[in-house]
Amino acid sequence: MFGYLLRRVISGILVLLAVSFVLFTVFAKGPAQPALAYCSKGVCTAEQLDIIERNLGLDQPLLQQYGTYIKGVVAGREINSGTLSLDCNVPCLGYSFKKFEMVTPFLLDRFPATLSIALGASVVFLTVGVAVGVISARNRGKPLDRGLQGFTMLATAIPYYLVALLAFLFLVSKWGLFPTTEYVAPFAESFSGWFKGMLLAWLVLGLFYTTAYVRYSRGSMVEALNEDYVRTARAKGLTDRRVALKHALRAALVPVVTIFGLDFATILAGTIFTERIFNIQGIGLEALQSIGQQDLPVISATVLIAATFVVVSNIVVDVAYAALDPRVRL
Amino acid sequence: MTDMHHPSSTPAFLEVDDLTVRFPTRDGVVQAVTGLSYKVELGKTLGIVGESGSGKSVSSLAVMGLHDLERTDITGSIKVEGQEVVGLSENRMRKLRGNAVSMIFQDPLTALHPFFTIGDQIVEGYKAHHSGVSKKTARAKAVEMLERVGIPQPNRRVDDYPHQFSGGMRQRAMIAMSLVNDPKLIIADEPTTALDVTVQAQILDLLQELQRDFGSAIVIITHDLGVVAEMADEVLVMYGGRCVEHGGGKEVLTHPEMPYTAGLLSSVPDLVGDPRERLHPIPGTPPSLLSPPRGCAFNPRCGYTHLVPGEMCTRELPPLESGGRGSAHLKRCHLTDSGTVLAEQLPVYAGTAMDPGEPAGPTAEPDPTPKENAGE
Numbered sequence: 156m157f158g159y160l161l162r163r164v165i166s167g168i169l170v171l172l173a174v175s176f177v178l179f180t181v182f183a184k185g186p187a188q189p190a191l192a193y194c195s196k197g198v199c200t201a202e203q204l205d206i207i208e209r210n211l212g213l214d215q216p217l218l219q220q221y222g223t224y225i226k227g228v229v230a231g232r233e234i235n236s237g238t239l240s241l242d243c244n245v246p247c248l249g250y251s252f253k254k255f256e257m258v259t260p261f262l263l264d265r266f267p268a269t270l271s272i273a274l275g276a277s278v279v280f281l282t283v284g285v286a287v288g289v290i291s292a293r294n295r296g297k298p299l300d301r302g303l304q305g306f307t308m309l310a311t312a313i314p315y316y317l318v319a320l321l322a323f324l325f326l327v328s329k330w331g332l333f334p335t336t337e338y339v340a341p342f343a344e345s346f347s348g349w350f351k352g353m354l355l356a357w358l359v360l361g362l363f364y365t366t367a368y369v370r371y372s373r374g375s376m377v378e379a380l381n382e383d384y385v386r387t388a389r390a391k392g393l394t395d396r397r398v399a400l401k402h403a404l405r406a407a408l409v410p411v412v413t414i415f416g417l418d419f420a421t422i423l424a425g426t427i428f429t430e431r432i433f434n435i436q437g438i439g440l441e442a443l444q445s446i447g448q449q450d451l452p453v454i455s456a457t458v459l460i461a462a463t464f465v466v467v468s469n470i471v472v473d474v475a476y477a478a479l480d481p482r483v484r485l
Numbered sequence: 486m487t488d489m490h491h492p493s494s495t496p497a498f499l500e501v502d503d504l505t506v507r508f509p510t511r512d513g514v515v516q517a518v519t520g521l522s523y524k525v526e527l528g529k530t531l532g533i534v535g536e537s538g539s540g541k542s543v544s545s546l547a548v549m550g551l552h553d554l555e556r557t558d559i560t561g562s563i564k565v566e567g568q569e570v571v572g573l574s575e576n577r578m579r580k581l582r583g584n585a586v587s588m589i590f591q592d593p594l595t596a597l598h599p600f601f602t603i604g605d606q607i608v609e610g611y612k613a614h615h616s617g618v619s620k621k622t623a624r625a626k627a628v629e630m631l632e633r634v635g636i637p638q639p640n641r642r643v644d645d646y647p648h649q650f651s652g653g654m655r656q657r658a659m660i661a662m663s664l665v666n667d668p669k670l671i672i673a674d675e676p677t678t679a680l681d682v683t684v685q686a687q688i689l690d691l692l693q694e695l696q697r698d699f700g701s702a703i704v705i706i707t708h709d710l711g712v713v714a715e716m717a718d719e720v721l722v723m724y725g726g727r728c729v730e731h732g733g734g735k736e737v738l739t740h741p742e743m744p745y746t747a748g749l750l751s752s753v754p755d756l757v758g759d760p761r762e763r764l765h766p767i768p769g770t771p772p773s774l775l776s777p778p779r780g781c782a783f784n785p786r787c788g789y790t791h792l793v794p795g796e797m798c799t800r801e802l803p804p805l806e807s808g809g810r811g812s813a814h815l816k817r818c819h820l821t822d823s824g825t826v827l828a829e830q831l832p833v834y835a836g837t838a839m840d841p842g843e844p845a846g847p848t849a850e851p852d853p854t855p856k857e858n859a860g861e
Contacts (some may be wrong), residue, residue, distance in 0.1 A: 213636055381588060382594040382598055383592065383596045384595065384597055384598040386551060386590070386596070387590055387596045387597065387598070387599070387659075387662075389551055389582070390551060390582055390583055390587065390588045390590075390608075391582065391583035391587075391609060391610035391613055391661075391662070392579050392580065392581070392582035392583035392584055392610070392613045392614060393579075393583075393609065393610075393613050394579065395575070402598055405598075405600050406598075406599075406600065468774070475732065479600070480600060481598065481599070481600060481646045481648070482646070482648045484601055
């Protein structure tokens with residue numbers, strides 16, 4: 156178990172190094188001139204550009220620049236921008252000259268909002284999605300199952316941003332059925348304010364993912380219900396309910412957990428539409444703005460964070476696998 | 486259909502009468518079992534033999550009430566201890582399942598849940614029929630059952646998962662699980678098919694030993710005639726969803742009166758025979774249950790239809806009736822004096838493979854006269 160985790164962590168770190176290096180190369184050698192982003196209004200003389208590049212260390216060899224960046228992530232570093240010198244603490248993800256802020260504390264500040272969206276939405280789509288999937292599977296072939304399947308197909312076909320936008324426009328702006336969406340710190344400020352502010356975003360994002368989870372869990376539940384051990388359980392004289400909810404569901408959940416791990420990581424990495432439409436200041440919204448402003452340190456930081464979530468969730472999924480299935484030994 | 490004549494006075498524990506099981510599908514109605522009748526008494530073993538798709542498993546699942554009733558039409562009668570099971574409510578049926586009637590499945594690796602310990606799975610069956618039993622008692626019961634079926638260190642192994650058991654041990658655990666409520670009827674569906682040959686014999690011995698101790702009735706479903714020879718007091722051969730031959734175990738295996746049974750016997754390798762001797766597989770494939778052949782279902786594969794006048798085999802379904810060996814041996818065949826004909830045509834099978842203890846040569850006599858076997 157320990158050896159396995161160690162190996163997984165090391166390979167995860169290698170993946171992240173590869174991602175960050177590609178990212179770094181693309182930004183340094185790509186068509187976008189990084190230094191240009193630091194000119195006022197994007198206009199600089201060649202002389203000014205040279206100064207900026209020297210100050211940022213952009214005139215140094217690529218590998219050395221990358222080394223400085225990685226050293227900053229693991230050990231922190233000092234950032235010089237010509238006139239001022241700033242301490243960038245671990246994990247240093249750079250300094251945004253657009254916002255005049257360190258990237259790490261700034262994104263950490265935005266993270267709770269995104270985490271709130273991800274947690275709340277996950278609760279919605281896991282409970283509703285798996286429950287509907289199980290009901291559908293237990294009634295497979297019957298009108299109820301067909302109705303549910305048809306409905307989820309239809310719901311999947313509508314683009315998410317449209318659903319979110321319409322939900323916001325009608326439920327909040329026009330009819331006032333939901334309070335205005337916003338992020339309120341649940342512990343520092345108000346828990347009920349947090350709940351009210353996030354509710355619509357949870358429901359909309361959660362129900363959108365629900366359609367996929369209905370399909371996953373229905374499929375794996377139908378398969379589990381056809382297993383020999385489910386017939387054995389019925390042959391023991393257990394109730395159908397117990398057979399379905401204990402024997403079949405336990406097996407059906409395993410593939411769902413795998414998909415959930417990746418989905419959760421993706422949501423954590425930033426729900427751009429959700430944050431934009433519901434005006435929640437999370438990581439996704441920052442990623443969107445930084446792309447518009449060509450704020451390279453923030454863009455690379457959000458990409459690196461996303462990659463980290465995917466790597467970590469993969470390891471967590473494997474551990475969850477071993478916890479769910481006694482045949483899996485790590 | 487002709488009912489089996491039972492001279493015995495003890496009422497049968499399981500009585501199946503004119504059982505028909507059909508599955509309506511998009512492509513038509515699958516006639517899985519048609520007009521099947523049999524009885525099993527306590528302490529006795531019935532072997533149901535047939536190819537896959539012959540209806541042998543389907544008929545037994547019907548006894549357990551394990552078919553999805555929304556996709557299955559069941560008619561006829563199944564009486565367990567005098568109680569009608571066909572049409573019984575799910576609630577009442579559940580009280581029988583795993584209790585008075587229990588089932589042992591073919592492949593214990595897939596039939597046991599991989600995520601729960603052996604102990605949990607035994608305890609669950611026990612608790613389902615003993616409400617209010619303490620955890621400790623239930624666990625003690627599981628350990629006792631594992632010990633009973635010959636699992637070493639049952640105290641420790643009770644907490645193992647199925648994948649930590651060997652194939653034979655898993656089947657023992659499966660048997661422990663199905664016997665936990667002292668069932669009076671055990672349906673064993675190919676209990677040894679997934680096991681090594683050496684383990685097969687151990688499992689059969691165990692079943693026989695448990696039957697002696699508990700006095701249960703056993704229905705053993707198999708395609709393995711060796712299993713039947715070892716276990717069965719009575720044999721029922723199924724083909725195309727129907728019973729085609731029914732009689733005493735040894736009687737049917739040594740004096741088949743239906744070409745299909747004879748074919749099964751001659752397709753079994755003979756341990757004591759000449760190794761260069763070719764096997765005689767039955768030509769062709771099992772019949773479609775969606776559109777069974779007209780007349781006798783076996784006629785497209787039968788080598789004896791030319792001996793029956795008037796193309797009866799392809800025109801009329803033969804009745805299940807007694808042949809030349811008394812009323813306890815029924816056959817479904819138009820062929821007159823079929824036992825003699827089959828014995829002459831296929832001397833290979835007669836009294837050989839089934840009893841390796843005896844030399845093959847001298848007993849292989851195609852004479853249907855010995856009276857000690859005929860009738861009861």
